Amino acid sequence: MGKMSDKYIEDEEERTRAVMQEDPIVKIEHWEDRIQRVWESILKLGINPNFRNPDTYVENTFLSEIWHMSTQAFEKPREIQVVVDSNDRLHISVGTPGYVEFKVDPIGMKLPIKCWIHTHPMGNAYFSGTDWTTLKTWKPMMETAIVLGDNQYWAYHLDSEIVKTVKFATLTPPPKIDYSQEVMNDYHPDTWSTKYKPKPHDWYRRNFPQYEGVDENE
Ligand SMILES: [Zn+2]
Numbered sequence: 001m002g003k004m005s006d007k008y009i010e011d012e013e014e015r016t017r018a019v020m021q022e023d024p025i026v027k028i029e030h031w032e033d034r035i036q037r038v039w040e041s042i043l044k045l046g047i048n049p050n051f052r053n054p055d056t057y058v059e060n061t062f063l064s065e066i067w068h069m070s071t072q073a074f075e076k077p078r079e080i081q082v083v084v085d086s087n088d089r090l091h092i093s094v095g096t097p098g099y100v101e102f103k104v105d106p107i108g109m110k111l112p113i114k115c116w117i118h119t120h121p122m123g124n125a126y127f128s129g130t131d132w133t134t135l136k137t138w139k140p141m142m143e144t145a146i147v148l149g150d151n152q153y154w155a156y157h158l159d160s161e162i163v164k165t166v167k168f169a170t171l172t173p174p175p176k177i178d179y180s181q182e183v184m185n186d187y188h189p190d191t192w193s194t195k196y197k198p199k200p201h202d203w204y205r206r207n208f209p210q211y212e213g214v215d216e217n218e
Helices: 006-021 031-044 056-072 129-141 179-185 200-207
Strands: 080-084 090-094 113-119 142-149 152-157 162-167
Touching: 031 056, 031 090, 056 080, 056 113, 056 142, 113 129, 129 142
Parallel strands: 113 142
Antiparallel strands: 080 090, 080 113, 142 152, 152 162
């Protein structure tokens, strides 16, 4: 196998550019205004969101609206970026499903940036290589960064390098264990003696041999 031809690389770059320049087809008109309105209602309540540690209210209103627009406002899910500047003004942009360019207009943007919020419509909240580059570049002028995924997000404080990671999911109980019933069965007359007093982990060892030795120190 030879190395990739220059032609192939050129084509690849061309394709990338084409995707970048493709105008998103909007399904929800004025999607930016919707984010803006939610933001203004928060400010009107006198709430000063703590982007290092977003509370449930900010999650359910502002962050949820950004996620909702990212997944619903276009013909296909797209990355949305919202920059909150020092004057609490929003700078909103949209990219492709997998990328939104961090472009800020220095005119009208009051530094430092309070929070850089962007979505990962594919679902997973994490910082990509590109995201880390943005974080490193902007560190002196950016306080916090939030990446939104599907029922999950990271809220990162650049200076302390502390991240809050949130993930909502369903948790199903393990297979039903009628523990009290099993212990009672151990008291069958055939096995019953005053010497034999089964302890909880006796039952576990018989039924889950893989746990042998786990609780030896009990
Ligand atoms: Zn990202």
